[in-house]
Amino acid sequence: MWRKSSKxxxxxxxxxxxxxxxxxxxxxxxxxxxxxxxRALAQLTAFARGRR
Incomplete structure (x- = not known):
């Protein structure tokens, strides 16, 4: 199962x-x-949100 952002x-x-x-x-x-x-996914999402 896959999900995408509600936004x-x-x-x-x-x-x-x-x-x-x-x-x-x-x-x-x-x-x-x-x-x-x-951990890599958490880093990727933090980067995408601008929270490097």
Missing amino acids: SADASQCVEVRHDLAAVRDSKNPEVVVSLER
Whole structure:
């Protein structure tokens, strides 16, 4: 199961996060999945929010 930000509404240009928080994918190209450790995902989201 994948989820995307509630702020993205119906936009198709989103990054989706897998339910176990161990992978992300581009909603335009869902076949490509990038596996991440939870710590790396936390760092990525902090960077995206501007909280480096």
